[in-house]
Amino acid sequence: MELRFGYDTGEQIVDIPEKNLLGVLIPNPVEYTRTGAPEVQYSLEHPICSGRLEEIIKPGEKTTIITSDITRPMPTDLVMPLLLDELYKAGLKPEDLTLVYACGIHRMHTLDERKKLAGESVFSQIRCIDADTSNWVHMGITTRGTPVNIVKEVAEAEKRICLGNIEYHYFAGYSGGAKAIMPGVSTREAVQSNHSLMVEPLACAGVLEGNPVREDIEEAGNICKIDFILNVVLDEHKKIIRAVAGHPIKAHREGCAFLDKLYLKEIPKKADIILVSPGGAPKDLNLYQTQKALDNAKYAVKDGGVIILIGSCKEGLGDRTFEEWITQSPNPHSIVERIRYDFQLGGHKAAAIAMVLEKADIYLVSELPDDLVRNIFLTPQPSAQAALNAAFAKLGKDATILAMPYGSSTLPRVKIRRES
The missing domain is CATH 3.90.226.30 (LarA, C-terminal domain)
Structure with missing residues (x-):
């Protein structure tokens, strides 16, 4: 063979x-009715345990969107035009918006990479920047002792929207959800504190309940409040076959449940x-x-x-x-x-x-x-x-x-x- x-x-x-x-x-055979942009649009129109963006965000509120860096297959260029339309309906203007690439401890992007990730149209409309972890704000500390040190553009935003793709993660259980905040836009010290929990037995792929790394991540996402997420599940050809939007934990959990059916x-x-x-x-x-x-x-x-x-x-x-x-x-x-x-x-x-x-x-x-x-x-x-x-x-x-x-x-x- x-x-x-x-x-x-x-x-x-x-x-x-x-x-x-x-x-x-x-992948296992799974049933789905929409793919790509129509599925993303549907998720934005039917958020999970949350109002729509136009109900959450007020005109003029400074809003930061956090998305994945180049090491992730998240199709930001497909998702962002649809998200921008929703935000414009909410009364926001381009100058109210910043797209931040969640580099975590990875390298910064080139200009061409930032353009490619966002797509030319979005890149020309709004500010698109890498997370600069040398310029951060201390927002608190988790019960497990992880400092919530967040890059300034995210920490000082009035509203925060997290994007990402959901797949298995070898000690956080799954990617997506609040991982855009921790480790995505957190300092190296903060990430090191969170990731040190990986040595505990329940810190493994496919585990959410009792996973100390995931619980610490989501506590950080409560301290640096996430107002809305938009996460996608990709098939083996990197095509969106499921999108979940809304509550940062409950929407994420629905995406994880779908991932299990698939992978x-x-x-x-x-x-x-x-x-x-x-x-x-x-x-x-x-x-x-x-x-x-x-x-x-x-x-x-x-x-x-x-x-x-x-x-x-x-x-x-x-x-x-x-x-x-x-x-x-x-x-x-x-x-x-x-x-x-x-x-x-x-x-x-x-x-x-x-x-x-x-x-x-x-x-x-x-x-x-x-x-x-x-x-x-x-x-x-x-x-x-x-x-x-x-x-x-x-x-x-x-x-x-x-x-x-x-x-x-x-x-x-x-x-x-x-x-x-």
Whole structure:
């Protein structure tokens, strides 16, 4: 069987013996009546547990819209014209509006990237800026001790609207909702405090209730009050098939429930070999982002197995602290030990990779130099096919395989058999 895995804007093609293949984890079939712009428009006209924007926002109120940066597949350029129409109906003028790209701890955008994200029309109408975390306002502190330090343009707004796409997040449970505020427009100190909660047991993909990271994020979103959200769920082709708008938590929960119907994948058992890709650009820009697919794959691999991670990582490792931790540690276990007493943002990603390495080998198909890949405890492979051949050589010709072409989105879960 020939399978294709997204790799930057292209593909990696792999021939897999059908007798070895336990399954291909593609989205579940779900029913929906609208897609794209009509679905977004419908959500704006039918907000969840909230009034429409024209009922919430008064003419002249300074309103900030927070949206995702270039490392996320959120189609801001499609959503923003519809949102602007609603805001103009509410009596706002272009000078009342600012679009802020939630860069978090990621790099700033180029001018062309900011234009592309917003779309030419929106970019020419309203102010579109990156979140500058060097200029922030302290708004409070959560019960778990996270400082709510928010970039000035967001903190001083009279109304705040958060955009985002909903997918699984390896320790916040899901993306979307208040994540636009924390970590999106928060200082590094604040993000580090929040993310340090990732070491707790319930901080994992697909978990909301009792998840300390998600609860801390949403408390920050209450302190820096979110007035309205507009979140979307994308299919494997990055097309909007569900949009939810309105209350920052209740609307988000409906989006998460839909995501589960689409991407939560029950598997009969774990496999010896996992072939996984984030799905191509922009999710595989660097190893820092590509890691999210790896973390989902860990739920499907047997102890002692091999995960073949397919991602271009054409921009390198993606974070200075992450690079320091993963390149200068003597072995993976030392990273796992370090994160328990010396939590650092960036180091947490290195620790996440190290924890997978304690369970399975990782073969990486990327544009990173082979020496660098070996130095970070991974095994470089020139192609996905070569990686599979190497995995067979290690584990034997009868090794079982699961394929995850959309690994950042799909969450495997071993089916629980109940005795009759």
